[in-house]
Amino acid sequence: MTANKAGEDNDYDIQSFKNLLKLSKKAFEEGFDIGILPEGQLNPTPEEGLLPCFSGAFTLARMSKRPIQLMALHGTHKLWHARPDIGMTGTGREVRIRVYPTGRKYQSGDEFLTTFNAVVGQFGTKGYDLPQDELDAWLNGQKWKEQQTKPNEPSGEEE
Amino acid sequence: MKWRNAIGGSLLLFFSSDEIVKVVTGFSNPTSFRGSHTVSTTTSHDFQSRCHHHPTSVSLIPPHLQRRGSSYVHPTTQLRVAATVLDHVIQIQDPLFQESARPIRSLTGLSAFLTKMGMMLFIISMCVTLPMALFPPFLLNKVGLISKMRQEQFSLRAGQFCARWLLRLIPFCYIKAIPFQDDNPEPCIWVCNHVSQLDVFMLLAADKTLRGKRKRPLKIVYVSERKQQQFNPESMDTQMCEEDSLVDHDGGLRSISLCTAMDRPRATSRLPIWIASHTYFFVFCYHSGNSWKIIRLQSSCFNNVDSFQSR
Numbered sequence: 001m002t003a004n005k006a007g008e009d010n011d012y013d014i015q016s017f018k019n020l021l022k023l024s025k026k027a028f029e030e031g032f033d034i035g036i037l038p039e040g041q042l043n044p045t046p047e048e049g050l051l052p053c054f055s056g057a058f059t060l061a062r063m064s065k066r067p068i069q070l071m072a073l074h075g076t077h078k079l080w081h082a083r084p085d086i087g088m089t090g091t092g093r094e095v096r097i098r099v100y101p102t103g104r105k106y107q108s109g110d111e112f113l114t115t116f117n118a119v120v121g122q123f124g125t126k127g128y129d130l131p132q133d134e135l136d137a138w139l140n141g142q143k144w145k146e147q148q149t150k151p152n153e154p155s156g157e158e159e
Numbered sequence: 160m161k162w163r164n165a166i167g168g169s170l171l172l173f174f175s176s177d178e179i180v181k182v183v184t185g186f187s188n189p190t191s192f193r194g195s196h197t198v199s200t201t202t203s204h205d206f207q208s209r210c211h212h213h214p215t216s217v218s219l220i221p222p223h224l225q226r227r228g229s230s231y232v233h234p235t236t237q238l239r240v241a242a243t244v245l246d247h248v249i250q251i252q253d254p255l256f257q258e259s260a261r262p263i264r265s266l267t268g269l270s271a272f273l274t275k276m277g278m279m280l281f282i283i284s285m286c287v288t289l290p291m292a293l294f295p296p297f298l299l300n301k302v303g304l305i306s307k308m309r310q311e312q313f314s315l316r317a318g319q320f321c322a323r324w325l326l327r328l329i330p331f332c333y334i335k336a337i338p339f340q341d342d343n344p345e346p347c348i349w350v351c352n353h354v355s356q357l358d359v360f361m362l363l364a365a366d367k368t369l370r371g372k373r374k375r376p377l378k379i380v381y382v383s384e385r386k387q388q389q390f391n392p393e394s395m396d397t398q399m400c401e402e403d404s405l406v407d408h409d410g411g412l413r414s415i416s417l418c419t420a421m422d423r424p425r426a427t428s429r430l431p432i433w434i435a436s437h438t439y440f441f442v443f444c445y446h447s448g449n450s451w452k453i454i455r456l457q458s459s460c461f462n463n464v465d466s467f468q469s470r
Contacts, residue, residue, distance in 0.1 A: 023378075027378050028346065030308040030311070031308075031346075031375065031376065032311075032375065032376050032377065032378045033346060033348065033349055033375045033377045033378070034348050034349070034377070034378055034379075035348075035349040035350075035362075035377045035378060035379035036348060036349065036351075036379070037350070037351055037352070037353040037358075037379070038350050039352060041353070042353055042354065042355065042356070043352065043353060043354045046352075046354040050352055057348055057350045060348055061347075061348045064346075064348070066345075066346050066347050066348055067345065067347045067348070068347065068348050068349075068350055069347045069348070069349050069350070070349075070350055070351075071349050071350065071351040071362075071369075072351065072352060073351055073352055073353075073354065073358055073361065073362070075332075076354055076355035076357045076358055076361055077354040077355045079274065079278055079331070079355065079357055080278065080355045080356050080357050081355065082354065082355060088275050088278060089271060089275070090266045090270070090271040090274035090275050090278070091266060091271070092266065093266065093274055093331065093332045093333060094332065094333050094335060095332050095333065095334045095335065095361055096334075096335045096336075096337070097334060097335070097336050097337065097361060097362070097365050097369060098336075099337065099338060099339040099369045099370060100339065102339075102341075103345065103347040103348075116350060120350070120351070120352050121352070123352075124352040124354065
């Protein structure tokens with residue numbers, strides 16, 4: 001991937017992705033875990049939510065039969081913002097980092113992306129978690145299942 | 160201990176008094192950052208049953224309360240409170256699950272300046288100390304005493320050590336780490352949001368607190384899959400996966416039909432050859448407008464090649 005500024009489209013290079021796959025496989029064999037930033041670039045507007053994310057992590061997880069574990073970060077943009085006009089102008093000094101319990105094997109890329117956006121997006125944007133019940137429901141997959149069944153409910157009511 | 164406090168104290172003169180108290184507290188407990196909590200294990204969720212330290216029930220129990228069985232006891236009054244009740248109250252009060260009641264106070268001019276200076280000093284220090292810390296493992300690998308894998312593991316530890324201690328010595332920010340420490344960590348893939356150039360340094364510094372001593376080493380990679388023009392199924396490495404690690408549950412036909420118009424003729428023309436040679440291969444399928452999915456198709460998926468080619 002060629003270098004790009006925050007907020008610009010990523011320039012995807014098939015060769016680099018091919019190398020990534022090879023390196024990932026090698027890393028797995030050597031006992032490393034892989035850390036992925038699904039946004040693919042710095043988020044210039046962290047206050048407004050995550051950037052569009054990519055399902056590469058799900059692809060890797062599926063290929064390697066490994067669970068995905070979520071981690072969230074909030075506050076570093078207040079020290080060093082991705083936007084060059086703000087840059088290192090400090091607006092806060094508290095950084096919050098959160099590791100969510102137990103990884104999960106997602107069934108689809110959409111499920112992973114939706115869960116990531118809901119859980120990590122909330123913490124990354126606001127600095128605090130979803131309400132406990134809702135968070136648990138996202139982490140154990142109940143919320144995703146609910147969302148999947150929701151479109152069927154109105155039709156049932158109509159009947 | 161004295162010299163460490165002296166160095167820390169001299170650096171902390173740059174910061175306000177309440178911040179000094181917080182950081183000195185951090186110094187007195189060098190294994191954790193400010194705000195890393197003792198974690199309650201009282202939870203009934205199934206998926207959390209493996210967690211020895213469940214981060215979603217962070218305990219802010221006053222230290223003078225003693226836990227006896229299923230209740231907390233006040234040492235002087237001997238009043239008992241059921242643990243489940245107290246844990247519930249504590250969970251509700253946990254600021255991590257609610258918006259902070261404190262007014263958001265942005266940094267003043269001087270404070271912002273000092274923070275910026277501290278951050279720049281931290282980054283410069285990292286740039287100086289990292290090469291020094293990474294050189295010994297590099298040398299050992301060059302000499303042949305350790306393997307490349309061991310070199311990378313040593314380098315990662317050295318990097319984490321540098322980031323952790325430099326942040327203690329130059330406390331330009333507070334890290335509030337909410338850990339999940341698994342005694343028997345499974346191999347997994349970690350995903351995180353990305354908001355600043357400091358993210359990697361912060362993750363390095365907080366990794367020990369976040370994931371514990373028995374964590375697995377972590378490599379961070381970037382993945383972005385947006386540009387479809389360079390798609391070339393023939394160039395993919397078919398040896399990447401083990402057998403059955405990727406299975407196309409749609410029997411292959413739908414997945415192939417998802418190929419973009421540009422790539423489809425090529426894939427279809429090559430398909431009979433692949434099938435004839437019993438080759439396993441990858442096909443990149445365009446999905447939802449902004450991402451690619453990798454799907455491996457097994458030659459046995461295609462019993463009827465004609466029907467596939469006619470689509």
